[in-house]
Amino acid sequence: MGITMWSRLRSPWLLHFNTGGCNGCDIEVLAALTPRYDLERFGCLLKGSPRHADVMVVTGPVTRQVRDRLIRVYEQMPEPKFVVAVGACACSGGVFRGCYNVYPGLDAVLPVDAYIPGCPPKPEAIINGVAALLAKLGGKL
Amino acid sequence: MSFSSSYERFFDIPIGPQHPALKEPILLRLIVEGEHVVAADVDVSYTHRGVERAMQERNYIQNIYLAERICGICNVAHTLCYCQNIEGLYDVEIPSRALYIRVLVEELARIHSHLLWLGVAAHEIGFDTLFMYIWRDRERVMDLIEEITGNRVTSAINTIGGVRRDIKPETCDRCLKAMDYLEERIKYYKKVCEIDPTVIARCAGVGILKPKDAIRLCAVGPTLRASNIKNDVRADDPYAVHDEVPFNVIVYDTNDTLARVLVRIDEMLESINMVRYCIEHMPSGPVRVRLKLSPPVGEHLSRVEAPRGELIHYVKSNGTEKPERYKVRTPTFGNIPALCEMLTSKGDYVVNIADVPIAFASIDPCLSCTARVVMLDREKEKLWVGSLDRLRRWRGWG
Amino acid sequence: MNEEDVVSRLKEAFGDKVSEFKTAPRRVFFYTPPEHYKEVVRFLAEKLGFVHLQAITATDLGDEIEVMPHLGRGLTVSVRTRVPKDKPVVDSVVDVIPGASVHEREAHDMLGVEFRGNPNLTRILLPEDWPKGVYPLRREAKLAPPKPIRGGKE
Amino acid sequence: MAMLLEVFKHLFKKRATLMYPFGDREKIPVPEGLRGKISFNRDLCIGCGLCARFCPSGAAELVEDEKGKRPIFHIDRCLFCAQCEEVCPRKAITLTKTFEIAGFDRSNLVVK
Numbered sequence: 001m002g003i004t005m006w007s008r009l010r011s012p013w014l015l016h017f018n019t020g021g022c023n024g025c026d027i028e029v030l031a032a033l034t035p036r037y038d039l040e041r042f043g044c045l046l047k048g049s050p051r052h053a054d055v056m057v058v059t060g061p062v063t064r065q066v067r068d069r070l071i072r073v074y075e076q077m078p079e080p081k082f083v084v085a086v087g088a089c090a091c092s093g094g095v096f097r098g099c100y101n102v103y104p105g106l107d108a109v110l111p112v113d114a115y116i117p118g119c120p121p122k123p124e125a126i127i128n129g130v131a132a133l134l135a136k137l138g139g140k141l
Numbered sequence: 142m143s144f145s146s147s148y149e150r151f152f153d154i155p156i157g158p159q160h161p162a163l164k165e166p167i168l169l170r171l172i173v174e175g176e177h178v179v180a181a182d183v184d185v186s187y188t189h190r191g192v193e194r195a196m197q198e199r200n201y202i203q204n205i206y207l208a209e210r211i212c213g214i215c216n217v218a219h220t221l222c223y224c225q226n227i228e229g230l231y232d233v234e235i236p237s238r239a240l241y242i243r244v245l246v247e248e249l250a251r252i253h254s255h256l257l258w259l260g261v262a263a264h265e266i267g268f269d270t271l272f273m274y275i276w277r278d279r280e281r282v283m284d285l286i287e288e289i290t291g292n293r294v295t296s297a298i299n300t301i302g303g304v305r306r307d308i309k310p311e312t313c314d315r316c317l318k319a320m321d322y323l324e325e326r327i328k329y330y331k332k333v334c335e336i337d338p339t340v341i342a343r344c345a346g347v348g349i350l351k352p353k354d355a356i357r358l359c360a361v362g363p364t365l366r367a368s369n370i371k372n373d374v375r376a377d378d379p380y381a382v383h384d385e386v387p388f389n390v391i392v393y394d395t396n397d398t399l400a401r402v403l404v405r406i407d408e409m410l411e412s413i414n415m416v417r418y419c420i421e422h423m424p425s426g427p428v429r430v431r432l433k434l435s436p437p438v439g440e441h442l443s444r445v446e447a448p449r450g451e452l453i454h455y456v457k458s459n460g461t462e463k464p465e466r467y468k469v470r471t472p473t474f475g476n477i478p479a480l481c482e483m484l485t486s487k488g489d490y491v492v493n494i495a496d497v498p499i500a501f502a503s504i505d506p507c508l509s510c511t512a513r514v515v516m517l518d519r520e521k522e523k524l525w526v527g528s529l530d531r532l533r534r535w536r537g538w539g
Numbered sequence: 540m541n542e543e544d545v546v547s548r549l550k551e552a553f554g555d556k557v558s559e560f561k562t563a564p565r566r567v568f569f570y571t572p573p574e575h576y577k578e579v580v581r582f583l584a585e586k587l588g589f590v591h592l593q594a595i596t597a598t599d600l601g602d603e604i605e606v607m608p609h610l611g612r613g614l615t616v617s618v619r620t621r622v623p624k625d626k627p628v629v630d631s632v633v634d635v636i637p638g639a640s641v642h643e644r645e646a647h648d649m650l651g652v653e654f655r656g657n658p659n660l661t662r663i664l665l666p667e668d669w670p671k672g673v674y675p676l677r678r679e680a681k682l683a684p685p686k687p688i689r690g691g692k693e
Numbered sequence: 694m695a696m697l698l699e700v701f702k703h704l705f706k707k708r709a710t711l712m713y714p715f716g717d718r719e720k721i722p723v724p725e726g727l728r729g730k731i732s733f734n735r736d737l738c739i740g741c742g743l744c745a746r747f748c749p750s751g752a753a754e755l756v757e758d759e760k761g762k763r764p765i766f767h768i769d770r771c772l773f774c775a776q777c778e779e780v781c782p783r784k785a786i787t788l789t790k791t792f793e794i795a796g797f798d799r800s801n802l803v804v805k
Contacts, residue, residue, distance in 0.1 A: 018166055020167065020187055020188035020189070020190060021165055021188075021213070022210045022211065022212055022213040022216075023212060024212075024213025024214070024215050024216070024294045024295055025213070026209070027213065027214060027257060027294065028293070028294060030276075031276065031280075031283075034272075034273060034276035034280075034282045035273055035277040035278065036276075036277060040486065051184060060188075061190060063187060063188060063190060064165050064291075065186055065187045065189065066187045066188075069166070069187075089210075094210075095206060095207055095210050096190050096191075096192075096195065096210075098195070098198075099190050099191040099192070099194070099195045100191045100194060101189055101190055101191045102190050102191070119210075119295055120213065120292075120293075120294050121294060129453040138336065
């Protein structure tokens with residue numbers, strides 16, 4: 001494992017993108033950063049700019065309006081980049097499956113590396129999902 | 142009105158839809174002259190999902206969970222409003238224990254929502270210490286909600302005909318203990334907000350909404366109450382057991398963001414007392430009546446005081462297992478015209494760009510609710526600011 | 540003011556222009572033809588003090604579209620009017636209640652109701668490339684979710 | 694400034710952070726009645742299809758197998774609302790307390 005990848009796995013920077021969800025998953029992603037769960041223990045930082053981020057955490061169903069913005073933000077992220085779909089809506093459209101303005105899941109628009117089901121998932125489940133993704137990437141190298 | 146011809150001196154600053162300061166996709170357009178915001182425009186159509194149409198295509202049971210996911214933070218208010226609405230069609234008596242549990246969970250959700258908002262507001266003014274402490278204490282409420290309902294956020298407790306889970310005596314004890322802890326902490330935060338120079342400097346005199354404008358622009362909830370208008374659906378149009386549970390409607394008269402902070406803090410203290418009252422006076426008995434899947438033909442309008450203000454659901458049934466029309470009006474939507482008013486400089490009242498985040502946050506915007514049906518959008522050269530000008534003319538100033 | 544007072548004041552002021560009264564605790568529903576709709580809303584707002592507009596519900600009834608604003612803070616008064624579906628035009632109340640603007644735009648976007656007098660009746664919530672003449676809440680609208688743009692499942 | 698004293702006091706208090714996922718993994722407070730991953734008992738199922746009819750998100754899907762009709766559950770669509778548990782006449786469906794269900798492929802996120 002190169003030193004670059006080693007450091008990348010020890011300190012993944014996250015970008016949070018809400019594609020039009022109900023806020024349930026967003027407050028759980030935010031709760032994962034606050035003292036009770038403290039995601040920063042793992043070196044994770046929530047970044048504002050896509051150009052700084054390694055992992056994009058997407059919550060919510062992808063609406064027609066937000067699709068192009070989502071793709072654009074994804075393209076701005078440097079390689080290698082990973083996408084985590086948090087919550088039922090991002091995984092598959094969830095309760096909004098079949099609505100006329102909603103794509104059936106994030107993987108209809110972007111390649112997704114990990115799915116964290118739940119409506120919303122507990123902060124522990126989000127930590128578990130991100131950790132599982134990092135472990136898988138570490139094992140691959 | 143054409144944008145380019147009328148605002149040549151002005152800069153147009155778009156913020157969003159993806160922006161570090163925003164947790165939701167929203168496009169905030171500010172027209173600024175130097176440091177001063179002269180007009181604001183909000184486009185939140187990014188979260189339009191087509192819930193109303195989906196509601197007409199699903200049955201009444203499935204719609205409970207769909208209504209719950211209109212908004213994750215006020216999900217209890219949405220399901221409560223939905224279930225009351227459908228029960229209104231049946232004309233059925235709901236067991237009073239169920240109503241007490243509904244109010245209990247509703248008030249817990251209000252505490253959770255207001256604490257969340259207070260934390261976010263502290264973050265918006267750059268006071269991250271307060272944000273972290275508040276969110277740490279908020280976990281106590283989340284634990285209670287999780288224990289009572291089975292999930293931290295989406296509670297799925299209300300159902301047509303009552304509630305789905307009974308509350309256990311040991312949960313009640315833990316609940317009372319947590320209320321004592323929270324009361325002490327919230328009183329402490331109130332003191333911080335009253336004396337801390339950071340909070341006062343950033344909140345006092347910012348985002349002024351005069352009572353007259355609040356009425357004309359149909360503002361709702363804490364935004365309205367911070368403009369010294371005593372209005373609360375729980376008091377004016379009591380539902381569930383709000384006519385039995387005593388509480389005060391909080392009003393403040395300074396009309397600014399600090400008033401909105403203090404209104405929410407005082408409301409949390411009221412909610413704590415309501416939770417205590419509910420636990421002490423909870424009657425025994427069943428928590429649910431079983432109802433047929435298809436309600437009789439009719440229509441019903443239900444109102445609930447959600448954490449962000451008045452929430453309205455309207456249903457029209459045609460006797461089948463799917464509603465013919467379901468209409469939802471969420472509180473943030475009612476507050477958007479008031480928000481545009483707050484963000485507009487006029488006369489002595491000046492809005493700086495730096496004040497925009499906290500003034501914007503002060504209505505507690507919950508766009509996922511709002512954009513389900515609505516919003517202000519820009520169509521080519523036509524801007525909402527154009528119609529805001531017209532709005533101003535109608536009100537006789539500017 | 541209770542429900543009966545509202546009903547009697549309306550009957551006194553408008554006679555047979557208002558009909559189909561239906562009351563429930565703190566709710567009043569009634570019908571008025573589209574030509575008197577604005578007059579009635581103005582009376583409610585200016586004479587009886589129902590200045591708060593909660594929402595405007597528009598419903599597709601088949602041949603007609605029903606437009607129904609809900610007014611009031613404690614007591615809710617719903618004014619129902621019906622317009623033909625092929626020419627759904629009704630007066631705007633935006634100069635009586637400024638907050639009505641966005642509600643009218645929403646009804647315009649979702650059901651194609653024209654509000655005569657609303658100066659800014661533009662698209663507010665559907666995507667910019669949404670086909671013209673398709674209104675999601677009309678019965679005849681055939682709507683499907685968008686097609687996946689990459690090889691996601693289903 | 695008003696919070697300075699509070700911050701110092703907290704230096705000597707118990708830490709608020711749960712050390713998940715390290716060390717005290719068993720001590721994670723999972724309350725009684727948490728709505729987690731679905732578990733399905735094929736032997737009790739009679740194939741009535743009520744779960745599929747009332748599932749708000751289409752997570753329960755009816756399929757045929759050698760013993761007749763039965764549901765399969767797509768966890769990636771599931772809302773964990775427990776409506777299927779509530780309507781099941783034979784108690785074949787229960788919601789367990791498992792919440793660590795992240796996966797890398799949607800086709801694995803199915804309960805059979």
